[in-house]
Amino acid sequence: MxxxxxxxxxxxxxxxxxxxxxxxxxxxxxxxxxxxxxxxxxxxxxxxxxxxxxxxxxxxxxxxxxxxxxxxxxxxxxxxxxxxxxxxxGVGAPLIHDISTDTENPPQFIAATQQRRTSDNSLVYAASNRELQKQAYPDIQSIPTLHKVAAAQGKAREIAENLGWQVNYQESGHIEATVSSFWFGFTDDVMIRISETPSGSIIDLRSASRVGKGDLGVNAKRIREFSQQYLK
The missing domain is CATH 1.20.58 (Methane Monooxygenase Hydroxylase; Chain G, domain 1)
Incomplete structure (x- = not known):
């Protein structure tokens, strides 16, 4: 040959x-x-x-x-x-797969805990993520808004659906969705938390991959996209 x-x-x-x-x-x-x-x-x-x-x-x-x-x-x-x-x-992305706008008090999933398999990544936010995330993604921050919780939640859900997220759970101040990757179909869980403030509300997001030690920066990119759409 x-x-x-x-x-x-x-x-x-x-x-x-x-x-x-x-x-x-x-x-x-x-x-x-x-x-x-x-x-x-x-x-x-x-x-x-x-x-x-x-x-x-x-x-x-x-x-x-x-x-x-x-x-x-x-x-x-x-x-x-x-x-x-x-x-x-994924060049320069840290080896983490769970990103939150609030690293001190990250939003807690409800529906995703029932949807994940035992072999999937844990939904317990690792304290070691905080410093790695702050170094790699200092721009990932909470979103303050003048909207009341209900109005902010309505806008947040609309943006999530426009971005292609599959919303599967919602209650007052809480939205959960899933997003599948293009190539392998990997599923990531995303949560939006809307909390009341004296001037309106504050929005926090958390995006976590079900599998893999690293996410190639996908979760941070997803949160950025949402933030940019909300602040337009």
């Missing part, structure tokens, strides 16, 4: 692993750790095939071989693109 043929097969393998990494996790054929391993391997194989294609295409004499190498580079593109986007999106 010659190099162009091997490179072509490696590229196909990267594409297959890319697809299986998400399909298997979404259908719970295997653990998310196995899915992430396959996803990483897909990125590695795609990188190898693209490098081989770039280095050997002009050095290959046969037209068939050059065509195989060019095809390999195209086939490998999806895996390297998705892997690179995932890798660079």
């Amino acid at each position: 010659n190099l162009p043929s091997i490179t072509h097969k490696i590229a196909i393998a990267s594409l297959v692993l890319l697809a299986l990494s998400t399909i298997g996790v979404r259908f719970q054929w295997y653990s998310y750790q196995a899915g992430l391993l396959m996803f990483s391997l897909a990125g590695l194989l795609s990188f190898i095939s693209i490098c081989a294609s770039a280095f050997f295409t002009r050095r290959t004499q046969k037209a068939t071989g050059r065509r195989q190498l060019s095809q390999a580079a195209l086939i490998a593109l999806p895996a390297i693109i998705f892997f690179s986007l995932s890798l660079f999106s």
Whole structure:
């Protein structure tokens, strides 16, 4: 078996692993750790095939071989693109998965405690998160508002739904929702707490991933998006 043929097969393998990494996790054929391993391997194989294609295409004499190498580079593109986007999106993010606008008295989930499996991350807010979050996300803060609790809650729910959050629980001063990631379908739980103040109310959010030690900055980004929409 010659190099162009091997490179072509490696590229196909990267594409297959890319697809299986998400399909298997979404259908719970295997653990998310196995899915992430396959996803990483897909990125590695795609990188190898693209490098081989770039280095050997002009050095290959046969037209068939050059065509195989060019095809390999195209086939490998999806895996390297998705892997690179995932890798660079989380650069600089601390290894935490539970973010709150109030780290001293974080909002407490109600519905999510019943929806999580025993193997999922705990919903007990870790004290070690406080300093890590303050260093990485100093802008994550409570949202003071002149709205009374009911009005603030109505606006908060509308924003949550516009952002694509699936609201599944609500009571006065309390909203809970879930958000699923695009690729693996990982579920994060989000809570909005609205507390009365002398001038109106104050809104606190908490976003926590069900699986994984780190979140690649996704939970902080989600809270930022909500805050920006509310303060418009």
